[in-house]
Each structure stands twice: as structure tokens, then as C-alpha cells.
Amino acid sequence: MSKILVGLKRVVDYNVRVRVKPDGTGVVTEGVKMSINPFDEIALEEALRIKEKGGASEVVVASIGPADVQQQLRTGLAMGADRAILVQSETVVEPLAAAKVFLKLIEKESPRIVLLGKQGVDDDNNQTGQMLAALWNRPQATFASKVEIDGDRAKITREVDAGLETIEVDLPAVFTTDLRLNEPRYVKLPDIMKAKKKPLDIVALADLGVATAAQFKTQQFEPPAGRQKGVVVKDVAELVATLKQKGLV
Amino acid sequence: MVKILIVAEHANGKLNPATAKCVACASGIEGAEVDVAVFAANAADVAAEAAQIQGVKRVLKVEDPANAEPLAAVLAPQVAALAGDYTHVFGPSTTFGKDLMPRVAALLDVGQLSDVMAAESAYRFRRPVYAGNAIITVEAPQDRKLVATVRTASFQAAPQGGAASVEAANVSAELPSHTRFIERSAATSGRPDLQTAARVVSGGRAVGSADNFKIIYSLADKLNAAVGASRAAVDAGYAPNDLQVGQTGKIIAPELYVAVGISGAIQHLTGIKDARTIVAINKDPEAPIFEVADIGLVGDLFTVLPELENALG
Numbered sequence: 001m002s003k004i005l006v007g008l009k010r011v012v013d014y015n016v017r018v019r020v021k022p023d024g025t026g027v028v029t030e031g032v033k034m035s036i037n038p039f040d041e042i043a044l045e046e047a048l049r050i051k052e053k054g055g056a057s058e059v060v061v062a063s064i065g066p067a068d069v070q071q072q073l074r075t076g077l078a079m080g081a082d083r084a085i086l087v088q089s090e091t092v093v094e095p096l097a098a099a100k101v102f103l104k105l106i107e108k109e110s111p112r113i114v115l116l117g118k119q120g121v122d123d124d125n126n127q128t129g130q131m132l133a134a135l136w137n138r139p140q141a142t143f144a145s146k147v148e149i150d151g152d153r154a155k156i157t158r159e160v161d162a163g164l165e166t167i168e169v170d171l172p173a174v175f176t177t178d179l180r181l182n183e184p185r186y187v188k189l190p191d192i193m194k195a196k197k198k199p200l201d202i203v204a205l206a207d208l209g210v211a212t213a214a215q216f217k218t219q220q221f222e223p224p225a226g227r228q229k230g231v232v233v234k235d236v237a238e239l240v241a242t243l244k245q246k247g248l249v
Numbered sequence: 250m251v252k253i254l255i256v257a258e259h260a261n262g263k264l265n266p267a268t269a270k271c272v273a274c275a276s277g278i279e280g281a282e283v284d285v286a287v288f289a290a291n292a293a294d295v296a297a298e299a300a301q302i303q304g305v306k307r308v309l310k311v312e313d314p315a316n317a318e319p320l321a322a323v324l325a326p327q328v329a330a331l332a333g334d335y336t337h338v339f340g341p342s343t344t345f346g347k348d349l350m351p352r353v354a355a356l357l358d359v360g361q362l363s364d365v366m367a368a369e370s371a372y373r374f375r376r377p378v379y380a381g382n383a384i385i386t387v388e389a390p391q392d393r394k395l396v397a398t399v400r401t402a403s404f405q406a407a408p409q410g411g412a413a414s415v416e417a418a419n420v421s422a423e424l425p426s427h428t429r430f431i432e433r434s435a436a437t438s439g440r441p442d443l444q445t446a447a448r449v450v451s452g453g454r455a456v457g458s459a460d461n462f463k464i465i466y467s468l469a470d471k472l473n474a475a476v477g478a479s480r481a482a483v484d485a486g487y488a489p490n491d492l493q494v495g496q497t498g499k500i501i502a503p504e505l506y507v508a509v510g511i512s513g514a515i516q517h518l519t520g521i522k523d524a525r526t527i528v529a530i531n532k533d534p535e536a537p538i539f540e541v542a543d544i545g546l547v548g549d550l551f552t553v554l555p556e557l558e559n560a561l562g
Binding site: 012017018019020027094095096099118119121122123124125126127128129130131132133134135137138139140141142143145155158159160161162163164165166167168169170173178179180215216217218219220221222223224226227228229230231232233235236237239240242243246248249 | 260320321322325343344345347348349350351352353354355356358359360361362363364373377378379380381382383384385386387388389390393425427428429430431432433434435444448472480483484489490491496497499504505515522526527528539540541542543544545546547548553556557560561
């Protein structure tokens with residue numbers, strides 16, 4: 001039976017207001033809540049739903065990062081994944097390198113579907129899934145808002161600027177998720193206990209034989225240029241007058 | 250020598266304005282030579298349009314029946330094959346470019362810079378991360394091709410008046426058949442396009458229902474504006490997904506943005522921070538949207554909007 005591989009990235013929690021460090025070397029992450037990238041959580045939820053409908057026999061979650069990432073992988077196991085793989089790395093792994101790492105995992109696991117979030121909410125790159133599909137020489141269905149598996153094919157509805165687009169792909173393939181694909185389930189306490197017993201393999205990044213040296217050098221981080229706070233008008237008449245004065249209506 | 254290839258975005262025989270914004274970004278780089286590639290079944294009309302953008306040297310037509318729909322898996326090997334002589338390959342940071350360009354980069358075995366908001370030189374760029382909460386300056390290696398997507402809201406479209414040559418390009422690439430286009434359901438509202446409109450009226454969760462959203466459409470029509478929505482409004486089903494403005498929706502830069510019943514979550518503000526003038530209408534005076542609004546009006550949208558429509562005559 002077939003396997004689904006899901007990528008989970010550990011990121012600063014979506015609800016944290018991210019601040020740039022005063023010296024411009026990065027953003028403040030000390031003491032900040034870390035979570036599974038929300039798009040990846042949606043990817044895992046979709047994988048679990050496909051499995052629950054009989055479309056897969058196993059869901060494997062994988063991540064790249066330091067030892068701390070085990071927390072997020074355990075959360076993934078508690079949500080319902082069967083096993084987890086951590087590719088342990090202390091250095092920043094750019095999307096192309098991440099795609100190469102996942103290609104190695106694909107070669108070992110032979111999944112029929114790879115599900116990733118469309119972007120990490122940290123670096124907002126939106127690249128890894130597309131790069132992985134290219135390296136694997138398989139179809140990609142990005143920004144998915146609906147996934148229908150039908151034998152060796154899948155019909156995917158994608159959120160595009162013009163509205164919704166539907167494509168059909170042959171499996172195996174890479175899907176990346178958009179926000180409205182599903183609503184991830186809550187993790188229950190007994191599931192957290194059960195997750196502790198599920199297998200979590202740790203592989204050293206160096207042992208995969210993938211070139212992961214960073215190509216880009218980030219020189220500095222800056223806070224965004226703020227907008228000036230404007231005026232508060234008292235009523236509609238004043239609003240219209242102000243708009244007219246600015247030549248906007 | 251900096252040679253930049255821009256992948257044109259188009260639909261229904263018309264060039265998307267995002268392409269001229271990519272040209273603006275590319276021609277801002279000192280000494281850059283800029284070509285535009287049009288991948289289509291019939292590229293003539295789009296190529297002719299692209300040839301008029303100032304700053305474009307050559308327009309390359311790559312015509313193939315397989316290029317009738319913009320499928321990344323089909324286009325990427327062709328873009329990669331055409332990229333041979335170029336130092337840079339740019340595409341717009343729209344869903345078209347976001348889908349395609351990383352696939353091109355991987356085929357070229359290079360990384361990509363996403364959402365470029367400023368080019369300080371051919372190998373030094375600025376881009377947003379963390380939903381725009383930080384801007385990073387990134388240096389790219391000079392000995393590799395650079396693939397990038399251009400954040401269209403950060404650039405004014407390069408003007409018309411150019412006269413580039415149009416040439417047919419032969420590309421030899423093996424095209425996959427594993428990915429097939431089925432359909433696209435475009436919202437045909439007759440209103441201006443959200444991504445490029447000069448005026449936008451957006452509604453948020455406070456609008457309360459899909460039916461109530463009529464009040465947003467009505468004001469938009471009065472102003473000849475496009476309609477947008479916050480993620481909360483889209484998630485609640487008040488408005489379709491293609492109207493979503495924000496980090497994970499559309500990033501826009503209209504002359505006038507009217508936010509109605511939108512509290513102003515950072516993810517939403519990311520999508521509008523380049524708007525020229527922001528008007529906020531919200532009954533909560535503490536709403537974060539007022540921190541960024543040029544003009545704020547505290548009041549109930551169901552009272553204010555009809556009044557505003559009347560006052561606009």
C-alpha cells in the first residue's frame with residue numbers, strides 16, 4: 001500500500017508579533033513560542049484524511065532542523081502520523097537544499113504523495129515543494145484547496161490569482177497546501193501519550209550526502225518602514241471632504 | 250554583463266501588468282539587458298504588447314500547443330532551456346510566478362530569491378520575511394544564475410513606448426504529460442481587477458455575512474473600485490478566496506484602499522502597506538487598522554457606508 005510523506009517545519013508561532021533584533025542580525029527568537037508551520041499542519045491533516053479514507057497505508061512526517069524540532073514531530077505524531085524522521089542540522093537549510101534532502105527521503109521511502117505547506121511563515125519563500133517536484137521529475141500541484149485521489153491520478157483545485165484552477169496529475173506527485181484545504185484537528189491528551197511510543201528516527205544531515213551550503217548571504221534585517229499614523233475624521237462629511245482635498249474622489 | 254530574462258505572464262491573449270513591473274525591477278539594475286519570453290500556443294498578440302514596454306530589448310516567442318495553459322511542469326523545462334545565455338531569470342511574484350519559478354531554479358540547480366522588493370545591484374536585493382515584519386538585504390553569488398520573483402506591489406509598471414524586436418525562439422526541452430489542465434473558474438464580476446485596480450474597497454469579518462457583503466460591492470461600484478476581503482471574511486465564507494488581501498492572498502498597492510470592518514491583523518496589513526492612501530472604517534477605535542490608516546472614521550459600517558455612498562453623489 002502507499003505512503004504519504006509530509007514535511008513539517010518548525011517556525012515562530014503564527015500569532016507571535018515578530019521583532020527584528022536591535023543589531024539587525026536576525027529576529028528575536030529567544031523565549032518565543034515555536035510551532036509547526038500552519039501550512040504544514042494543513043498538509044498533515046490532508047494526509048491523515050486521505051489515509052482515513054483508505055487512500056494510503058502510512059503517513060510519515062519529516063523535518064530538517066536542530067534537535068528541538070522533535071517537539072513539532074511529536075505533535076505531528078500526536079495528530080496521527082505513523083512515524084517521524086528528523087534530518088538533524090544546526091545550520092540554515094535553504095529551500096533548494098531542503099528539496100534535495102526530501103528527494104533523499106523519497107528515494108528511501110517511495111511515497112505516492114508528498115504533501116508540503118505552500119510556504120513557511122518565517123522566510124515566506126514558497127519554493128520547496130516546486131523544487132522537490134522538479135528534482136523528482138514528477139508533477140506539482142501547488143496552493144491546493146481541494147484534493148481528490150482517484151487511483152493513479154489526483155484532481156487538485158488550486159487557489160490562483162484569477163480564482164480557482166483545476167488540474168489533474170499522475171501520481172506520484174508533490175502537493176502544496178493553501179489555507180482553505182482543511183481545518184487541522186486538535187490534538188487530544190491520549191494521543192500525545194500514544195505519540196511518545198511512535199518511532200522517531202534521527203538522521204544526521206551530513207550522512208545524506210547532500211550539498212547544503214547556503215547560496216545566499218543575508219546581510220541585515222531591518223524592521224519595515226512604518227506608515228505614519230493619519231487623521232481621524234469625525235463623520236462622513238469630513239471623510240468625503242478629506243478625500244476630495246487629496247484628489248481621491 | 251547582466252542579461253535578464255523575464256517570463257511574461259498572460260491570459261486570454263493579454264499581457265498581465267505584472268510583467269511590466271518585472272521589467273521595471275530588471276531595468277533598474279545598472280547595465281542590464283532585458284528580454285521577455287512569451288510562452289503560449291499563439292504568442293503574437295502578447296509578444297506585440299510586451300515589445301512596447303520600455304526597457305525591453307528583445308521579445309522571444311516560444312509557441313507550442315502544450316503552452317496553451319500555464320502549467321509549471323510544462324513551462325519550467327522550456328524556461329530553463331532558454332535561460333542558457335542569461336545571468337538572471339525573473340518572474341512575477343503572482344501565483345503564476347510562484348508556481349513556476351522555483352521549478353525553473355531547481356532545474357538550473359540554483360536557489361531562488363522570492364518577492365524581491367528592491368534591487369540594490371545585480372546581486373544585492375531586498376525582500377520581506379515574516380509576513381513583512383522584517384526586511385532582509387540578501388547577497389546572491391555572482392558565479393551562478395539568479396532566479397527571482399518580483400514583488401509587483403513594490404514597482405511601478407515600466408512605461409509604454411518601447412520598440413523591442415520580436416523573435417521566435419526554438420527551445421528543445423522534453424515536455425511532460427503527467428500534468429493536465431482541466432478548468433479555471435474565474436470570477437467574472439465586471440469590476441476592476443483587484444491586483445491592479447487604482448481603488449479597492451475591502452470588507453472584513455464585521456461585515457457579518459455573505460449577504461451583507463453587498464454593501465461592500467455597492468460602495469466599490471460607486472467608486473469604480475475592485476473588491477477585496479480580509480482572510481477572516483474569506484474563511485467565514487463572506488467572499489470568495491480570490492478576493493483575499495494579505496500575506497497569503499494578494500499584495501496590492503492601489504491609490505486608495507478603503508478597509509471596512511477590518512481590524513487590521515499584521516497578515517492583512519502586509520498586503521496593503523504600499524497603498525497610497527488607506528481609509529479605515531471600523532467601530533472599534535482601538536482596532537490596529539487605525540495605526541496605519543491615513544484617514545480613520547470610527548463608526549458602524551452599516552450606518553457609515555450608505556451615508557458615504559450618498560455623499561459621493
